[in-house]
Amino acid sequence: MKLSAVRWPAIAVLATLTLASCATGTGTAGDDVDYDPDASLSGDLTVLGFGAGDEIATTRMDEAQKTLGDDVKVKLVEGDLDIQQLLSSIAAGDPPELIYANRDQIGSLAARGAILSLDKCIDGEGIDTSQYVTAALDQVTFDGSVYGIPEFNVVQLTMANTSLLDAAGLTIADVNGSSWDAVTAASTALVKNDGGALSTIGVDTKMPEFFPLWAKANGVDLISADGKTANLNDPKAVQAVEFAVGVYDDQGGFAPVKAFRDSADFFGAGNQYATNQLGSMWMEQWYVNVLNDVSPDATITFDTFRTPQGDPLAFASGSAWAIPAGSANAAAACRFAKTMTATDSWIAAANARIKLREADGKPFTGLLTANQEADDAVRELVTSSGDAQWDSAVEATYLANDNTFSLPANPADAEFKNAWQDAVNRVLNGQASAQDSLDQAQTEAQKALDAAWAKLDKD
Secondary structure (H helix, E strand, O other): OOOOEEEOOOOOOOOOOOOOOOOOOOOOOOOEOEEEOOOOOOEEEEEEOOOOOOHHHHHHHHHHHHHHOOOEEEEEEOOOOOHHHHHHHHHOOOOOOEEEEEHHHHHHHHHOOOEOEOHHHHHHHOOOHHHEOHHHHHHOEEOOEEOOEEEEEEOEEEEEEHHHHHHOOOOHHHOOOOOHHHHHHHHHHHOEEEOOEEEEEEEEOOOOOOHHHHHHHOOOOOEOOOOOOEOOOOHHHHHHHHHHHHHHHOOOOHHHHHHHHHOOOOOOOOOOOOOOOEEEEEEEOOHHHHHHHHOOOOOEEEEEEEOOOOOEEEEOEEEEEEOEOOOOOHHHHHHHHHHHOOHHHHHHHHHHHHHHHHHOOOOOOOOOEOEHHHHHHHHOOOOOOOOHHHHHHHHHHHHHHOOEEOOOOOOOHHHHHHHHHHHHHHHHOOOOOHHHHHHHHHHHHHHHHHHHHHHHHHO
């Protein structure tokens, strides 16, 4: 098949653009490509929000450039995606050809017409969407169409200081979430104060970020599967907040815990595990490599996050490739996104990392992507490090990745996220009870969802 191009439907540019949470793009939700399989690729491909900072990125970039050919010039605009900058460029008729976004941004960008449906692009490029992790694909699927090609997958692990656990007569099972009473008791046993000042955090429940994880573990989704109904003040959600915030309260409150947490040498040799400043917390799997690099001799044990029933669970998040409305080279953008997330590209990237890790005398701990087929292939490349604690981290990572959930795409994803995060922060800061704060958040979130869906239906 010849290289492809895309002919875009006419898109009327808005006369004005409100750079706020209600800002819109220049298209209509549902706009799609008109795929032309007989055209060739050429021209610029400006990519906003992506940086080729390591071997995982550069190896796949090389693969993508080979696939695109020499007539396509890839230009990276590094740094986090700036939504206002993106919307301004679309309104001005000068958007980038491709963006790298958080998956939880896809729904609202699609609803505003700021990005295009990739259904025809996927069909034309022969992209097999069944290869993607279900939770990741769900997060970029809005109103029945796919608007993003999911890339990395991020999950949470239980990480605990083995020495501190042993000294307190505890095990990883006491802090992995399988018993909330055990977590509370373990935190009380592990916390230490030196002259009235916190010197060791017992357990860090990682609020507000992991509220969706605690709520799901307690049996409630914060939003309905169709993305239309908020469940923020469900009794099980309220109970989850009360528990997770209560763990901080038992240690003197969230403020001193956060201040002490923020003072840690998080990415250095003096990190909180190496210096016995933390008993246990939940953290994204990429932190395993950080710890192995800077403090390989620290005593740490790993597990998945566990539900009260003992089942592994992870709140999937990550990135995705999306094509802005008005992209001048959408065909190259689609080919680039396909290659960056292809199984062969991930395997090549994994091998590049393995070589570097071996040269440094460090183990390869795997690579989590949103491509299940690639993950299975890369997992075969993982060998035992000879150290049980780091091997347990790899095992926990893959187990977590097999048991993920995500919040569905919706047209008010930013407003919805702000509502629940603000609600938890009010409780953490002692400004409101969990019930009152989540009642307020429920009203705010549902109002935003209703308005966004109504606008979408009207358009």
